[in-house]
Amino acid sequence: MQRALHIDPGKCTGCLQCEMACSYENEGLFNPAKSRIKVFTFHHEGRFAPYTCTQCADAWCQKACPVDAIQIDRNTGAKVIVEARCVGCKVCTIACPFGTVNYNTASGKVIKCDLCGGDPACAKACPTAAITYIDADWTGLDKMRAYAEQSLAGTA
Amino acid sequence: MAWTRKILRVDLTNGTCTAEALNMAWANEYLGQRGLATKYLSEEIDPKCDPLGPDNKLIMATGPLTGTMASTGGRYSVITKSPLTGLVACSNSGGFIGAEMKNAGWDMIIFEGKSPEPVYLYVENDGAELRSAADIWGKTVWQADEILHKKHQDPQLRIACVGRSAEAGCLYAAVVNDLHRAAGRSGVGTVMASKNLKAVAVRGTLGVGNIADPKGFMDAVNAGKQVLADNAVTGQGLATYGTQVLMNVINGMAAMPTFNMKEVQFAGAEKISGEAMHEPRPSDGKPNLTTNAGCFGCTIACGRISTVDRGHFSVQNKPEYWGNSGGLEYEAAWALGSDTGIDDLDALTYVNFLCNEDGMDPISFGSTVAAAMELFQAGAITQEHTGGIDLAFGGAAALVKLAELTAKGEGFGRDIGLGSKRLCEKYGMPDLSMTVKGQEFPAYDPRAIQGMGLAYATSNRGACHLRGYTVASEVLGIPVKTDPLVTEGKAGLVKAFQDATAAVDSAGLCVFTTFAWSMENIAPQVDAACEGDWSVDRMLEVGERIWNLERDFNMRAGMTADQDTLPKRLLKEAANVGPAKGRVNDLDKMLPEYYALRGWSADGQITPETRARFGI
Amino acid sequence: MRVQLELYASLMRYLPPEADRHRVRVEIPVGTTPHDLLDRYRVPREQAHLVLRNGVFLHAQERDGAVLQDGDVVAVWPPVAGG
């Protein structure tokens, strides 16, 4: 069974433990600016919303990459940046309509969520279970994926 | 390591920003944040200097755990000489800017001198420069925050800012960060504004590394997080009810300072309590509380996010106050509510918004209003003084009006901005001021909680609950329950809390962790993060060194030991109801023992032996 | 004999419907202890962290021994803290 990150904004307190866990896992530093998951704060509404890649089935980023630097992790289904291939052209950052592929100025390459190889650090770090790693059927991801395909072509 | 080992020194007089190396010898003795910055302040300024003059300095400081994944490791402090007390001021805040400073590569920012024109400091990683604040001077914190975010086109910019109250010279102005977090006490915002420094805007993308033992650190951090999660208070209680759960507890034991501390129980407490914040309003069916919120890295998340009822008189036709923002914490609810006799939850929430928006310490503001109400009751203040405002206890409209005036520094608000001590002196009744060393009391009556009396009297920044929160033991049973009405053993309890708190603050952690954590949980996190051996004993020694350093600064600033006292009311007028009925605070039974435990002379002086022991 | 039981914070759920916000007036037989009272409303003893009788804290061992008097107020909180 494929698993996916499930996000429940109602449980999020905006503490950024997920961002630190993500950056520590991937960069070896506590650095929210380099996190693959971001928490957005809606001050006026009093809401917090973690947000990251949904690993769309037909990934826009992957298709747009000119040098085959985004590949699929066979175990998790995650779309993974192959650092050695990425030239830093950033086309994927404008191609992804969800805005979840980002350029890392320090490395000159792009970064995105790779599900930590199947054991996402953000989910482990979240103190309120706002982020969980569960069977994909339960995440509502299918809807987002459907959108991902639908808005490119009417009836694909 | 865990420190970035870099300090940013900002010379406001000459408009320069320079980087310098952190003094690691001091870091090893004072850890960081509160302790280390106090060391810098103590070495760099004349303790007798005018707090609002160019010779005072203002330090924003992080701790070694600030910006790390250690739970609550997002804290920073503002350290300066206080205009309210004339003593060392150290005000601690959560939110996000402390971690951002660290992410930008700075352990501390030291501001010195005075800018000829209003400026703000813009820091982007290594880059730091002073920029004109012409367009944000005279604006509220919330307005300035929006302007700066738009100007820099960076939603991630973290901003600390002073409000109009600071500009107007209110003596208890706060430095507000992230819209509703504040280095609140002792007038640190007043000092910032006196230097023509309106705001500090920070963007850090370098990350926090330098962890001495990364694996050990993550193990210690995760173990610590688990302890917080498993503890009923830090795992559930604080997230659900916030600090405001204390309103009914303290009132229930008749330790609730009421009517300028004349009484110890407030009939309206229930209506402004943490539980009440959950109750649906009759008007719109929504509760006051929208959600809880965490500061950077905090897995407790006690913060309150609230709204004011749109139909309430305070916000009618003011849509800018219809959204969510930081809601009432216990201290604010008490000072704005119980102490003034006001039980209107919406009015208190709105005034709390104003305290955030214009950077006023709600404890000092509320207490000063309470003093003004008693002066009004006594006839010392009249409607001629107040511009027609009826200052009877319990008047929500008066509180709202005074908050608006004090925020802007207008009318009678200027008198309220003086603080309780100067206000009562001005109107000829100094004994009505409920202050220690010029700073207003927090929300625990020392007649009903004896240890807190000693904690207040000996606090290095004037009356304060966060310098030695013996309420934890005397009321809440953490770590062990002691009897609030006895004085035996309280000197040791106060000293232990004071030393431990100084160490916790200096690490960059929140003192609320100590509802679940002991130093046994904290020291391993510091030890793994920092080079060298940071044992429990060393942490406590650092805490005690910091306490003595602060005391030494204060003595050099002109403080005398006879200021280690409480207002006459608390020493002479007995509590009128409850378990403490008939009791006053028996400070004289605790103070000598406290001095002795501290290694101070009977007249409160740090002895040469103690100086030698701590290298002071 | 009547006493007043007050339950706060997360313990409010154990109040009977007729309670007034936090409190309920209860008719009790002579010899009732605080624990008897809590048991009657199914308040789990391990969640009764702070028990105040007339504002005075009762240690766990006192909650079985201290017999309630007419007019007593028993107020109970789960583990809480603030600041």
Added chain:
Amino acid sequence: MQYLIIGAGPAGVNAAEALRRLDPDASVRIVGDEPEPPYSRMAIPYLLMERVDEHGTHLREQADHFADRGIIVTQGRVASIDPAAHQVTLHDGSRLGYDRLLIATGSSPASPPIPGIDGPNVSSCWTLADARAIAARAVSGSKVALIGAGFIGSIILEALAMRGVQLSVIEQGERMVPRMMGPQAGGLLQRWCESHGVAVHTGVSVEAIEAKGVRLAGGRFVEADLVITATGVRPNLGLLEGSGVKVEQGVLIDRHFRTNVADIYAAGDVAQGLDFCTGSYAVHAIQPTATDHGYLAAVNMSGRVAEYEGSVNMNVLDTLGLLSCSFGRWEGVDGGEHAELYSPDDYRYLSLQFEGDRLIGANAVGLFQHVGVLRGLIQRRTALGEWKDRLMRDPTRLMEAYMATTQVI
């Protein structure tokens, strides 16, 4: 079923792969006219910066990628198409039959009629062969003049500057990237380049290219050992002569990527397809359009029906560390509103264009986190409701607006 794809760029390769998945038993063949395995022009600047070697420019990492999938890649140049016979003829005279044909021949640098443009000191920067030649000559300390500061010119600009050459840029338009960004944003780029040691001449045309450099209109002379031209591209349409395939700016295609001729489809830089934002048909010679075209053309070629919603013109640019991007109708439309922030001291600019409460275009300088949502909002035609007013007041709250209107929060 025989699928024949002319062109080994991103459109052709994506089409071939999709056809293989959609029609496992069919024959899929790509004919490309360059000797290298299919590679990406997008990667050439990074080759010049020496961030990647030539292998790093290949569209697919593995050498046997196409063979493994049963995709035949043939080197050859198609000379003509015979729709009646369902055949194409290559320059060497050989013929290839097809059941369905995809024209994905891409584009080539346009060569303006400037005296001296054919000189030995002049090169375009389009193919790997061009890149090798430039790499040999644009060495540290050499003087290089770059003609054209459009999107492609600006990408090359960075590569050249990072090679340590003394660089001058000449742009006929009034500003840099005139077809990608407005005056303020273009001005920021120019000032940034100048502050990084690049001489930028805008609003001036080239009179002639001489042995020692470039003569500008008005008489100024820019010394150069090497002149690189980046003056736009035009679709490769030569092979269509006599085919009956209808051509305007590019090969006209419908929403199913069909040309006017049965069984002939077109995709990528060569195609004049539906523009999502305007509803008209245009050539969008950009990488994301090429890959989207290739994929969806394949879906239609395979017999499925996929109606194209159109491409959003967009670009992202890194100019010596200053990042910028443009989306859709960044210049706005009549009757629309726009929100704009301009912070020249910080090299930041943000402009959002609306039609009603929908985002239709954007320009940003200095913003590069989560910029994909600009595409998302435009392409989804998201009704922003009250968030439009909030964005009008403060366009930096883009992510909040995106999240609030598209996600469950």
